[in-house]
Amino acid sequence: MTDFKQIENSLKREAKKLLESAEVPVVLAYARGYDEKHPMPFAAKSVADVEKIVFNEYCNFNMARYIMRFPDAAKIAVAAKAADSRAIVVLIQEEKVRREDLVILGISASGMKDPKTDQLIDSRTTGGLYNPVEYDILLGEEIRGQKIVSPYEVLAEYEAMDKEARWAFWKSQLDKCIRCYACRKACPMCYCDPCFIDQNKPRWADKAPQSPGNMMYHLTRFHHLAGRCIDCGECSRACPVDIPLYLFHKKVAKECEEMFGQAAGMKLEDKPVLVDFRVEDSDQILK
């Protein structure tokens, strides 16, 4: 079982080193919130701040989404779990940040919990990885010997449904949407300014929380994240009405992996699948 306290101590130690030596002006990590079960994302900017850093099983936040908030910093440090590290890789692939401008504090952890239910997060509902794919320093022990679980196994039930049942499922789920846009803001890949849904020229959807607008927003968002979603599950945890967005994102990720032979955010030298092509791509993918 992951020793969260040990990782917390390592994280504090590394953050202190980085801030003391002024190698970075900010370390993106986690701090205590209003109680133990509700930590918060935290930007430590001084040695004094380091004391506030925590790491426990509720620290699900994908700190990659805050990287874009520090455009002026020469270099920043980020605490990154498995999925978070993949998000960082995608941001580097998309040239939003340079690898040399980041100090990635990789964290290997299993046993993360959802504070809403206090249950272990089923790793099949996220990317199924425990070890970061890219890091400068690894905090905690690399996790080995875990049963290999396909991140797409959880889709089998939905793929088996006939299309009428699947439509009914998605319609009822997306009708619940209250258009709070927390999913968009929780996602490290949703950095577009302005976002398509906020635009008036053209106006893709109205603002009312009802079917046509909800469909347009979500279907388009699923498309915009094709080949970029790294399966952290934050969008679904952020949603106040519990729409299982991760299912659809996973399906798109699965199709992209099958069609184009590449999973998002695994290797720095990859290009995201939709800004790339192969002459030998098969026409069969359009059938």
Add this chain to the structure above:
Amino acid sequence: MLKKISIKKISDLAVALMEKGTLLAPVKDAAGHNFAELKDQQQLDLNYYNTIVSPKTVFLPQKEDFIKYETGKPIIEAQSVDLNIKATFLLGVRPCDAKSFQIMDIHFRASGIIDPYWQQRRDATVIFGYAFDLDIPAQDADFYQTLGIGAADPEGSDVFMVKKGEDLLLGAVTPKGEEILAQLAMLGEGKPADKKYFEEYIKKGSQHQTRNMCLDPQVIAKKLEDIFHSGEFWQAQSAACLSCGICSFVCPTCYCFDICDDTLFSQGVRRRVWDACMFTDFTLEASGHNPRTQVYQRLRQKVCHKYSFHVRKYGVISCVGCGRCTKYCPVNIDIYSIIEDAMKA
């Protein structure tokens, strides 16, 4: 006037109210409870803590159509959408939420301009407030005690409900409440012992512990004015904020809205939808200038509006301590902690 009914017979009350008009109560779905129209008396269930979205949806729906029009035709031919509001019974409103309606009234019918839609809905609705269960400790995020609201506070309700063992006591708070209680034949009369219990429960409610600090509206208003320009304070407080908008949507005292003309081919509707000061483009002007492009500016606006500007303009804090913003914030930002830090700053 005090009435009572056995909790086992609660569906009878539901039937009576459904016959008289529309009954709205917390209904459970996968994510939690939300106020919705009851179609089946068996749905009435008093086992919940509080709803996800506040009951402001009853008076200020998230989407509200006003006028239907056809482009190219003269304005005179546009049709107003009729409200067609029936008598409405809003059952199961917690004291903090009942208080929020009074704060919202300031904006929708007490500041000179009356919002006819809010007004009609408000007038047509009887509010059945419901005391928090004093045997259960308040949830961590709650802090209504700080804002002077008791866990069994009848203020803002027309009828106030208190559980007594296997029974539910219903006390009239306003003339509207008395009128409806008199009409509900299935309710029994409250005995003197019930009356005593009811009154004591209300008193005990004001002692029910939630997070509490000494908070004088004038003091916090001034404090926030003093630190308005402290970039360091607001940057630190907003470092985690995603600027998503959930807090505004679940809040019982947030009232900002947007008016949109949604036209499809040549038919259109002018409607009102909820807006949120946390949205990036909330203050985007037609010129393209946006005075609040940074997250810290928007979070500062939200907190200062509720605890400072609103106090200066209307004398009351625009918050009831229900804790929803904290509970549903994806990054656990806590307005109570922000205010605590502000007081110490």
Add this chain to the structure above:
Amino acid sequence: MSFEPKILGIACNWCTYTGADLAGTTRLHYPQNLRVVRVMCSSRINPSFIFRAFQLGADGVLVGGCHPGDCHYNTGNLYARRRLAVTKKILEFAGLEPERFRVEWISASEGNKFAEVVTEFTARIKELGPQQKLKIDELLEKI
């Protein structure tokens, strides 16, 4: 009154649109249901166009572009091939009939192919019936 589908056709200027012209000048018959929109290249197509088309009442959407390797802009259709493949998978997973959205490579000299594809596609959409899942409710009664 039998069902006459509304089909949106998006054709790239250099190949498919010219191929459609050829079908016209050689007097080939094909069903009238297709409403053609011309784009300069198939890669100009924003997938949101497809979603929006279905919302606005399209019963089918047919996209035509140059054959891969023959794009007038060299690589446009190679991006489009990937992108529109994703669009198709999304529509399918959402529960829409996958045959309602079709992508074909039709060159400027393939007037015959254009007519054939449109005929075949229209017939298939007629079989599938009106598209109601994504269509905006307010439009369901009127159009």
